[in-house]
Amino acid sequence: LRYPLDGQVVTGRGWSRPARFDLRPGDSRRAWMIGVPDQALFAKAFGARTVLFRAGLELGVMNHALALLSWVRGRWRFAVPGWFVTMLLWLAARMERLGSDTGGMVVEVTVKTAAGWVRRRWRLYASAGEGPFIPAVPVRAMLRKPDSLPSGARPAVAVVSLAAITAAMDDLAVETSQDEQPVAPIFNKVLGADFGKMPATLQAAHDVAGPRLWQGRAKVTRGTSLWSRIVAASFGFPKANDDMAVTVTMTPQDGGELWERCFAGKPFLSFLRPQGGVMTERFGPLTFALGLHVADGALHYPVTSGRLGWLPLPRLLLPQSIAREYEADGRFHFDVALMAPLTGAPMVHYQGWLVRAASGLGDGDQHLVQRPESAEVVHDPVR
Secondary structure (H helix, E strand, C coil), X not given: CEEEECCEEEECCCCCCCXXXXXXXXXXXXXXXXXXXXXXXXXXXXXXXXXXXXXXXXXXXXXXXXXXXXXXXXXXXXXXXXXXXXXXXXXXXXXXXXXXXXXXEEEEEEEEEXXXXXXXXXXXXXXXXXXXXXXXXXXXXXXXXHHHCCCCCCCCCCCCCHHHHHHCCCCCCEEEEEEEEECCCHHHHHHHHHHHHCCHHHHHHCCCCCCXXXXXXXXXXXXXXXXXXXXXXXXXXXXXXXXXXXXXXXEEECCEEEEEEEECCEEEEEXXXXXXXXXXXXXXXXXXXXXXXXXXXXXXXXXEEEEECCEECCHHHCCEEEEEEEEECCEEEEEXXXXXXXXXXXXXXXXXXXXXXXXXXXXXXXXXXXXCCEEEEEEECCC
């Protein structure tokens, strides 16, 4: 699937990257990425840098079966035979009675106001098996006032008001609600007043309320000892290269940020999350606490403690870290040197610069809505 991410059209795998959403209090469900034409239409109409659509079924076993099938087809490209689709539909029909007649939709839009980032959310909850009627509701609303619409074929984006759509559902078993909440980027949370002491380039880099895509160049050197090479390989650190393309995607997720670094096409992931007022970074089962602080106009990331799952690691087993971010020539620069645990031998050293990817989507019709940083739609249909 292709979708807009921070102003760039990127590719992804359908039914991947699950996230959890609340259809209403007490009804939380997971949904997976899908591709729909609305992603391109929303980006063009509203100027949104990121547009994500997710869908999910009520029964977890059905979701995970589709996710597994997507992963298998992503690794080994093959056509799905008709008999296999027929079998899946037969199995789904047998499981129908295990679910309920409720479903819903969540629309989230993140924008920056004078007071800071806010996320505005609209929810729809359908019961009594009326979920399948929801996609036709805008047509129902338009037919009530056909003379108010100009003639001609065009995308039906922002043609019907939310009030008209809500009124067109007044005889259905549907509940809707709206709310708004502030969004605090995680680096601002941890650094507090020190966040404002960083150069403007670093502040912009960590003012993350929606997915951010950075592009640049990097140099990587690797340690030569056997032990450092083993540890570096287990973490998936990039291989040595004097000059390579690098991208970094920062995605807010589950109260933290997923960082996807890609050195010369090879991905390297970690997850950052504030815990107890301290920034932590997780690599698979290993989680490290970072003594995040600002000094001499740079942001420093020393490792202060670590754990394997819930088991604390002795200091001897911690990697040594000399990592900083700084501004030079108007660009965001990074310089990260890691030494292997036990021996302190050089493990990996990567350094370079990044700039935010320029939007290639156009500005859209800004009069329609305040320009969103990101927009996400989640659909959990009634079966």
